[in-house]
Amino acid sequence: MNRVPRADEIEAGLGLELPAPSLSSGETILRRAVLVVAIGLSCVLGYFTTYVLLVLIVLVAAYFWLRRSSIAMPFDLPAKLFLGAFALLFISALVTAQQPVDILQTLNFAAMLFYAPLAALFRRAATPANSRKIADFALVGAAAGLCVSLYFTYIEGLPRAGLGSFFTDPIRLSNTALIVGFFAMIGAAASSSYQRFIYALGPLLALVVIFASGSRAALIAFPVLLFVAALLLVKHKWLAIGVSLGLAVGFAVIGYVADLAGARSSTLFEILGRLAGGDNPADLGTTIRFILYRAGSFAFLEAPVFGHGWSRLMSSILPYLAVYEQVHAQLPHLHNDALNFAVAAGIFGIAVYLILLVTPVLCCLRSPRDSQYRTRLYGCSLLSISYFVLGLPDTMLSFTLHNTLYVVLTAMLLNYCRDEAV
Template identity: 30%
Template sequence: MVAGLSLPTVLPEVANVTVLALMGVGLILVFVQPSGRGVIRQPAVLLPLAAGAILALALVFTATTPNHVLAVLVLAPLFLVGPLASLLQKLGRELTPTLVGIFALVGAAGAFAVAVYDVAVRGLSRGGYSVNNVIHFADLALTIGFVALIGVFGTKGRSRFIFVIGPVLGLIAVVLANSRGPILAAVPVSIAAAAMISGMLLPRRWVLPAAAATLVVLIGGGYLAYVLGFAQRLERLGSVVTLFSSGTTGDSSVGERFHMYISAWNAFQASPIFGHGLIDYTHAAAQYAPPGPVQYKPSQHLHNDIADFAVIGGSLGLLSYVLYLAAPLAGALATRGRWRNAALYLGVVMPVGYFAMGLTNAMIGILTQTVLYAVVLALIAALDVNSSPSSTHES
């Protein structure tokens, strides 16, 4: 729980290694202890396996060596959701939304502390540089901040409002990271979170105040960005309009991304069923780059999950991506018992966030983001098993 939710924003490498090691332990226990195998049937576990199998099938048709198929193991954390869930299942009734919210709240506080330290103490222009790529840092801060909000489903009375601090800390960290993609993604994530909590927890008379509070937080975040001078990057989003109207833009970041997306679209049309494979797929996309003044040097990804999966696996790759996004919601819908609403909250907020953030930067396939997604899937599966009426786990 510490490695999966509290450390990704502060010590991402430690978090990754620890979670992967625990997944290995869980995999052994699944074979040794039959009692832990029931969680394997949960949709949050099965859908990532199906998605991986579909993507591997696409890779078979484009592979020239076994390594081209084995490259799918870059998504290994998503294949090991079941073993991790079997470990979490051992917490029994102690695994509650409150517990999850507390560990995620620590992670959001860590993101806030890192961002403030980088900007206020080190004098950096963007928070998060000291621990991670700032875009990845902002993605993680936003995700964990809203995961913390699950605590409101496990706590009664006014004390539940402490978990509202999670999204606030996460949003501040995102603003200080000064990354446009996560800042924009914060809008649909906030709306989804507010809608889920209002619909499932609040009396009708509180729905409008909750919506107003969400709006205040979003406006407050925008004002903070403006006061601190971070809004200049958002103002440059107008260059997107210029790009579509004239074909050119003075914003190199927008221009490069747009160039990547056109290249990905052309590459997808060239191989619409099976794609071009995972190894060096950005170089494959670059071969289909459109003519024009904006050129980009192929990097690790195409700054868009849809583009990545389309180039890697064609239509099969896109189907795989849809299944990955559907896994949290499918797992939540299958959940029965007292924590169903908590699982539904994660089942909606996670795919909304990862889809929105994945429009401007890779999410699934980047190790820390992939591990975090797997951790949340495992939590959904474990909450289902532990809260079901037939569960015999004791606290």
């Protein structure tokens, strides 16, 4: 029996395009609000970005649940990976919990549970022009980060932008500005006119924020991300690599000679020189980190499978600290993402850390090779690499703010920066 062709097959054969799905005004408002908060205002809102995004995410989930009869919510590979990562953390928390509140610590990673509704929100509005829109939001977000840093520096007169603030800190401000600033570079590949060069201002604005905050981790990550941008966005690879390395060396020379980065950032060169020579770093912050890393390694070996639990992340290292070092256990974390996951959740935590790092790039490689594939791959690579590098001397994926942003930005890149809507 001959099968009757479907309407979409007939339209495809005639060279026609199916109309985009009907989007309600409420859905559009939610999507724009998530985009504005995650990219445009994350430097301004600081810690409060987490709570605003979580409220919006819950509203998105409620919206699709109420319309579940007319809207299908995709449960694809990234949704499974994020849900699996959360499940591993929850199992570890159940095993190590000494009181009910210990299990509630996993709610710091609650955004991973809501990837599917976020993906549906973005996928239903996918168009070929979305990469350029994301770049516009990011450029505004980088400029907003610059304004915040200038306020702290020249209005409040702080030695480091964000130091002692109730809504942010120098590391959160610089790391967020760095990621948002390099997100703006998506516009350089998404645009074919001379206007694309304006998006190069994103990393430069972020660099000023880094100088104002005195963040050495962000200063190290800057040339790494510059190399990623050159490799994935510029067609002439060798020229791009040469230019990016030249710019990175130029920034380093300027920062060292003219001390534009301030005393804290300029000591980076002395620290690296001492470490290369096998000497102890003269900087107190670096010395404390090595103390935490040593004690954290012993704490992990004490409970390698399920860990000690997030509520005992710092108390678990006390037996491995000298008496004069125990004051460092009052810090909020171990200043290394992988070690945070390892000590808190053992092998389960390490698995979660690796799953989270590979999810954006892995899922992007499985995505359609449409007109936005290159910018999508750049954005996903930027996420994974920046979180890895910035998480080496501090916390990123194990910190609620950056974990929430990671989930939202992954959903946005994989679903909004596509040519075809669902």
